[in-house]
Amino acid sequence: MDVTRYLTRIGFSGSVEVSLKCLAELQACHLLAVPFENLDVFRKRKKVLEVEVLYERTVDERRGGWCCELNGLFAWLLEELGFSVRIVSASYFNPEKKEFNGMFDHAALVVSLGEQEYLTDVGWGNVNAHYMPIRLSEDSVHKQPGGLYKLVRSGSYWHLMHRMRDIVGHHREELNRVMNEETWHVVHRFDTQARELEEFQERCDQYQTDPEVMLSVIPICIIKEEEGQVVSTLTGRRFTTIRFKENIDVRTNETELNDEEINKKLEDVFGIKLEKPMEIEEIMANLKTEENQN
Secondary structure: OOHHHHHHHOOOOOOOOOOHHHHHHHHHHHHHHOOEEOHHHHHOOOOOOOHHHHHHHHHHOOOOEOHHHHHHHHHHHHHHOOOEEEEEEEEEEEOOOOEEOOOOOEEEEEEEEOOEEEEEOOOOOOOOOOOOOEEOOEOOOEEEOOEEEEEEEEOOEEEEEEEOOEEEOOOOHHHOEOOOOOOEEEEEEEOOOOEOHHHHHHHHHHHHHOOOOHHHOOOEEEEEEHHHOEEEEEEOOEEEEEEEEOOEEEEEEEOOOOHHHHHHHHHHOOOOOOOOOOOHHHHHHHHHHHHHHO
C-alpha cells in the first residue's frame, strides 16, 4: 500500500504535517473524492474489513464504501502520516423509534492533537455529514458548510448534534419545513474507547443482508462537492442535489431515472465506472413487488 497514491486518489496536494489544518484538508479532500456507497451489496461482493482489501477497492479500483470501510482505511492513512488516531464505535439515533442503534453501528475516528481531540469522519452516510473535524468540547458550536454542529456530553458518551435547517424542494413534500425556533437533533453518539477495525465486521455483515436495514435493500451513493456546499445523492432511481444556503437546504430532484442515466450519474458525479453496469431499475422493481406482497 502506497501513501502517495492514496493522497493522489483523494486529490490532496498540500503539505503533510501533524496539524489541525492538515487534518481538515485531508478530511475535506476525502469527502470530495471518495463517495459513501453500498453498490457491492447488490453485486454480491462481501465487504471485508482488512485495510489491504479496502485500499485495493478505494485506491486501485477508485470505489467508495460505507463507514467502517472508509474510516477504517482513512485511519490507516492518518497513522502513516504521523497522526494519533483511534477508531471509535458510534450509534445512529433513530428519530422514529427515539432510540440509538446498537454498538458498532457506525465507525468514526477520534484524532488527538496535543491535549485536544477531534471527531473526524469520512464515512457518515447522510447529507448532514460534517465536512471538517469537530473539537471534543462541550457545547462549542461549529459552523460548517452543512450548518451548525456541536457536541454534548452525556455520561460516557458524546452526542453529535446538528441544528435543524429549513428545507425546500424535498421529493416528499411533507418533509419541506421552515424552522421558526432553534432546534437541535441528535445525529449519533460515540464513546472514545479505541476499537479494532475487525470488531465492526459482524455488524458490517449484518447490514449487507438484513432486510430491515436500508443499506441492504436500496442502492445509495453520496458525495460532497463545491467545498462542501453541495451534496449529491443517488437513492435507488432518484438523484438529488442539495445546496446548503444560509440556514436552508435547497433540493433539486431527478426521479425515475433509467439504468443508462443512473450509470452515467455514477461515473460523472461519483467517479464510479463499473465493468458491469448496475441494473437498478430491476432492483427497485423487485423491491416494490416484495413490498406489495407484504
